[in-house]
Amino acid sequence: MSLHPPDLQPGEAAALAARTAARAADEGAAEVAYAVLDGPAGRLVAAATPRGLLRIAYELDDAGLDAILDEIAARLSPRIVEAPARLDGVRRELDEYFDGRRRDFELALDWRLVRAGFARRVLEATARIPFGATSTYAGVAGAAGSPQAFRAAGNALGSNPIPIVVPCHRVLASGGKLGGYTGGLARKRLLLGIEGVPAGGQLALPADA
Amino acid sequence: MRNLPPFQRFLDAHREDVLRFLIASVGRHDADDAFQETFISALRAYERLRPDSNLRAWVLTIAHRKALDLHRARARSALPVADLDDRALPVGGGTPPPEPGSGDGDGADHWARVRALPPRQRAVLTLRYAGDLTHGEIAMALGCSEDAARRAASDGLRTLREELSDVAAPT
Numbered sequence: 001m002s003l004h005p006p007d008l009q010p011g012e013a014a015a016l017a018a019r020t021a022a023r024a025a026d027e028g029a030a031e032v033a034y035a036v037l038d039g040p041a042g043r044l045v046a047a048a049t050p051r052g053l054l055r056i057a058y059e060l061d062d063a064g065l066d067a068i069l070d071e072i073a074a075r076l077s078p079r080i081v082e083a084p085a086r087l088d089g090v091r092r093e094l095d096e097y098f099d100g101r102r103r104d105f106e107l108a109l110d111w112r113l114v115r116a117g118f119a120r121r122v123l124e125a126t127a128r129i130p131f132g133a134t135s136t137y138a139g140v141a142g143a144a145g146s147p148q149a150f151r152a153a154g155n156a157l158g159s160n161p162i163p164i165v166v167p168c169h170r171v172l173a174s175g176g177k178l179g180g181y182t183g184g185l186a187r188k189r190l191l192l193g194i195e196g197v198p199a200g201g202q203l204a205l206p207a208d209a
Numbered sequence: 210m211r212n213l214p215p216f217q218r219f220l221d222a223h224r225e226d227v228l229r230f231l232i233a234s235v236g237r238h239d240a241d242d243a244f245q246e247t248f249i250s251a252l253r254a255y256e257r258l259r260p261d262s263n264l265r266a267w268v269l270t271i272a273h274r275k276a277l278d279l280h281r282a283r284a285r286s287a288l289p290v291a292d293l294d295d296r297a298l299p300v301g302g303g304t305p306p307p308e309p310g311s312g313d314g315d316g317a318d319h320w321a322r323v324r325a326l327p328p329r330q331r332a333v334l335t336l337r338y339a340g341d342l343t344h345g346e347i348a349m350a351l352g353c354s355e356d357a358a359r360r361a362a363s364d365g366l367r368t369l370r371e372e373l374s375d376v377a378a379p380t
């Protein structure tokens with residue numbers, strides 16, 4: 001006589017795990033709920049807490065889902081579950097934005113992945129740049145209280161945990177040059193193009209050229 | 210010191226082991242609820258866990274406690290057929306336990322017999338053969354010595370063999 005583990009139906013454990021994760025997020029047992037979203041900018045990982053939207057990350061070759069979740073686990077909490085329904089509002093607003101039907105996001109934000117101080121002030125200043133407008137690294141550094149600190153402002157923007165919604169793509173280098181972008185310059189051009197900013201269509205020439 | 214993995218990765222890594230254990234231990238009908246209760250409890254305790262813990266043994270220990278709660282609740286409500294695995298039983302169940310070789314033929318039909326064993330024997334056999342824990346891990350889960358776990362396993366297996374030979378004898 002031998003005892004073998006019971007057989008499972010294909011997908012049975014995965015479906016049950018998905019229901020469990022959704023329930024864990026609804027009951028507040030999980031701190032962070034995430035979803036993987038598809039759109040014209042490629043695959044995005046969006047994560048939210050009960051306070052609001054915590055993270056939007058481009059799924060890149062060198063920073064896939066595992067690396068994105070590891071970082072949230074280390075910096076905020078490992079109580080992270082995949083619960084796509086919790087991101088429905090985020091998904092809807094992003095879809096509308098990419099379709100050109102939304103200029104402003106109305107999402108509550110959870111800033112806990114941003115260091116308090118200058119970096120936070122830079123990103124808050126960035127969040128105030130309207131749809132279709134642009135600023136510069138020096139401009140947001142000034143709005144954050146330190147006009148000379150444009151390099152530090154660039155670093156803060158480069159580690160913006162909530163790109164697109166905190167529109168760091170609207171911050172350009174001086175002279176109208178595109179500058180850098182966390183998701184690569186092609187994505188920065190795409191977003192600026194959606195907003196009708198000329199620099200988005202192609203590499204802009206320096207203003208003095 | 211390494212960090213705890215994101216909970217979703219932990220859930221994905223152990224979901225099949227936990228479900229197999231629970232189907233063996235409480236039957237398919239109650240396994241879904243017990244599975245959800247297990248992982249929700251694990252999630253609530255997750256951050257208090259040491260990152261170098263044996264995560265697999267830990268979650269199976271929680272699953273074992275959920276199964277124990279269910280068995281106790283069943284004993285209190287005194288529904289004798291509640292222990293039966295309706296999927297593994299032939300149609301017209303209510304004449305437990307099933308014939309050997311019936312069901313899906315992979316040993317699933319034996320689990321209904323395991324569920325009828327005394328609590329420690331049931332726990333040891335389900336954790337060992339459905340949960341794939343070592344006797345050392347089982348002893349930790351049950352709070353008994355490793356020797357006691359081994360003894361309970363061999364006692365349980367002996368009872369099962371005797372039951373099976375009784376059933377097989379008339380043929």
